[in-house]
Amino acid sequence: MYFYHVMRNYGIIISLLFGLPLFVWSQGEREKYVKFNYYYGTLLPHHSSIEYIANSSVRGASLEYSIENDLSNYWDVIYRKPQIGVGYYFGSLGNDSIFSNAHALYSFFEAPFISNKRFRLDYSINLGMAYLPGVYDDEDNNLNIAIGSNLNVYLRFGLEATYRLLPKLHIFQGAFVSHISNGAVLEPNLGLNHVMLASGIRYQFHSETAMFEAEPEEYGKNHLDAALSFGIKQISNFSDEKFNVNSFTFSYLRNVSKKRSLGLGFDYFYDPSVPQVAYEFLMDEDDVDLEEFNRIGIHVRQDLQYKRVIMTLQLGIYVYNKNPKIDQPLYQRYGFKFLATENIYGIVALKSHYGKADFVEWGIGYLL
Secondary structure (H helix, E strand, O other): OOOHHHHHHHHHHHHHHHHHHHHHHOOOOOEEEEEEEEEEHHHHHHOHHHHHHHOEEEEEEEEEEEEOOOOOOHHHHHHOOOEEEEEEEEEOOOOOOHEEEEEEEEEEEEEEEEEEEEEEEEEEEEEEEEEEOOEOOOOOOOOOOOOOOEEEEEEEEEEEEEEEEEEOOEEEEEEEEEEOOOOOOOOOOOOEEEEEEEEEEEEEEEOOOOOOOOOOOOOOOEEEEEEEEEEEEEEOOOOOOOOEEEEEEEEEEEEOOEEEEEEEEEEEEEEHHHHOOOOOOOOOHHHHOOOOOOEEEEEEEEEEEEEEEEEEEEEEEEEEEOOOOOOOOEEEEEEEEEEOOOOEEEEEEEEEEEEEEEEEEEEEEOOO
């Protein structure tokens, strides 16, 4: 049963992890790199319980392999030779006795703000899966209220400055924030957030090659976006009951560049876990409507597209919510969309409230 829930919620993420690099590498590959990183940071306590059990700094290391695409197509021109790769991360989490360590496999995308022959300043987007051996257990590890499952979503965003020390040897310094949680598949699931500094070296296998520029393609200024998504969540580690949650999203988007869109829209959520939440947290009947499972919110969002992959970031606020004491008024979404055609896409996203995962959702959408 647990394997079924994992594949239902994480199947698209696993596909992204292994499919995205293969999909991109097959088109106009250029330079190849291998990079070793060392990380040092701290656990960000977004909940008082997390602050209480955080007792050490965070240290880790990663090994990454990447390919820098050439400029033979339109997308690599506007992203100024981005790098696509895969990596493995191993590191501590802020309390070795409770959280143990993390093993993560991820794919990543890096593109420069600034780039010349000696220096690059890149932003980095990472998505993958993390395995944590130290999870909640009623008898052996009941202080771990952050992670309830061994398999979790791994998200990381960063800013990296790279300097070419020798023709094939680069050094870099970076700053990253990361998030690990299972998206409420299994409770407890407060999740873990970290901020880290990183230093490392990167080796380039080949010398510079000729670059070919493509003519920019035309793009539409405005479009509409509608998506229907499904997810599953668990409320308490004391109950195995799972709840199916549904959402509908509609947005108006305007392309502010060939790769970036900004938009406004609304969301509808159907979440039947309300009675269980009220029961688990001993809420007064006057403070909760046990028969109201609907919520409506409005949002602002930003989409960033590279070829057939779109990363979407969304910030919303509930405008209809008869149970405001159950969730915070603001919610966030971090998602990836795969374009099957110019109009139809599949989506996987993580919905959260102030850093705490609500559920992982997956679905289908249409762009007009």
